[in-house]
Amino acid sequence: MKLYALLASALIGVASISPSFAADYKSEYKVSTVVPAPFPWGLAADKWIELVRERSDGRINMKAYPGTQLVAGEQTKEFTAVRKGAIDMSVSSTINWSPQIPEMNIFALPFLIPDYKAMDALTGGPVGEEIFEIVRSKGVEPLAWAENGFRELTNSKREVRSPADLEGMKIRVVGSPLFNDTFTAFGANPAQMSWADAKPALTTGAVDGQENPLTIFTIAKMHLVGQKYVTTWGYVADPLIFAVSHRVWNDFTPEDQEIIRQAAIDAGAYGIEVARKGLTEGDDSLYKEIEGLGVTVTHLTDEERQKFVDASRGVYEKWTEIVGPDLVKKAEESVANR
The missing domain is CATH 3.40.190.170 (Bacterial extracellular solute-binding protein, family 7)
Incomplete structure (x- = not known):
């Protein structure tokens, strides 16, 4: 009976270990961006990386690769590389992804978006939801919005x-x-x-x-x-999307997917704040x-x-x-x- 009790205790102990710690993750996940910090785009990417590292207790390590160096500077080829898994993650402009996803040109229709409230209404409403559904259907997981700003x-x-x-x-x-x-x-x-x-x-x-x-x-x-x-x-306007290749996303446990998604949402809010600093009616x-x-x-x-x-x-x-x-x-x- 003692032997059975010991075995049961051991099994319970194994079961109680979070699957996050058992996952076999990469030592580094490459994050593609066009520009680094101190540009708001780069700051948003860095904040995402920082938050994920903190909230995963260092188990998920990401590194920014600015200048779209992962696609030899060819900005408009970035989405294809993310979709194929050649790039793990990205903080990307809807403009650069528009050649592969025509619907993303919605944000670049001349003079559609008159102000920040309009931009928020698009990214935070039915249009943003539809864009995310389209991106997801093409093999990339969209997580959150950030902002490069009005051009x-x-x-x-x-x-x-x-x-x-x-x-x-x-x-x-x-x-x-x-x-x-x-x-x-x-x-x-x-x-x-x-x-x-x-x-x-x-x-x-x-x-x-x-x-x-x-x-x-x-x-x-x-x-x-x-x-x-x-x-x-x-x-x-030039919204930005935090995204992960499905080839990478599906390897994360649900718990870690939530960590990565919420970190992107928080980093996106920070990115929008710095992108608008000094350009509003009050400042x-x-x-x-x-x-x-x-x-x-x-x-x-x-x-x-x-x-x-x-x-x-x-x-x-x-x-x-x-x-x-x-x-x-x-x-x-x-x-x-x-």
Whole structure:
């Protein structure tokens, strides 16, 4: 009887050990990002890594690989690499994944998203849920949203208040046909290139301007590469998604999946906070900081902004068909009801 009691006790002890500790995990999980800290994008990724390490008691170790170095800098190839398991995890822009997931172009429809409340209504509502379902169906587990921010225009030539001011100006844009169509509609000459190639091109004058969140302007010191004019127009937003390849995700225990997901949610909230710092009605310190660099910051009036809306309406209608009219309608309703 004593022997049976000892065996039973041993079995109970084994059963009580958390399956998390029994899992055979990688020594390191690679996390792909485009930019590192101190950019908000990189800060969000680092916070995710930090929280997962803490909450798993060091059992799950992740490392950020910025510059999309895991895909040789080819930003638009990142989703395919995550789906195939060549990349374990990522904090990724919807823009960079849009070539493989057309529905993600919803966030880049020109002038769909007028403010932060509208952005939150999309990512936190039915549109965000549908995007996550699509990503999940393609072999990648989406966990949470973060934010790169509204993409504003900078250039080295002149103040831009109307599409006529962009006429013939060479503007670096991301590798998405939608961005090419939008800037062509404005009369500009769009040049698609990765961020790694953009700064050298601006330095040499090969391109005149670019569009990006203003946090990038100060951290990357864009005023030193000739970017003397900024136009705030909020023409598109750039949400970020925390994601894990299903080939990796399915190896985690349910307990650890919850740790990783909640850490992403918390890191995403932090990322959104730092991405918006200095750019809200209650805090415009980033605009003032940029002006302090000798840069002209132009805030479009409603009438001026409408000229760009009108110029890009054909692009909006064309890409509504590509994104999906039902999803666009859902997005428009979410924005209207924000």
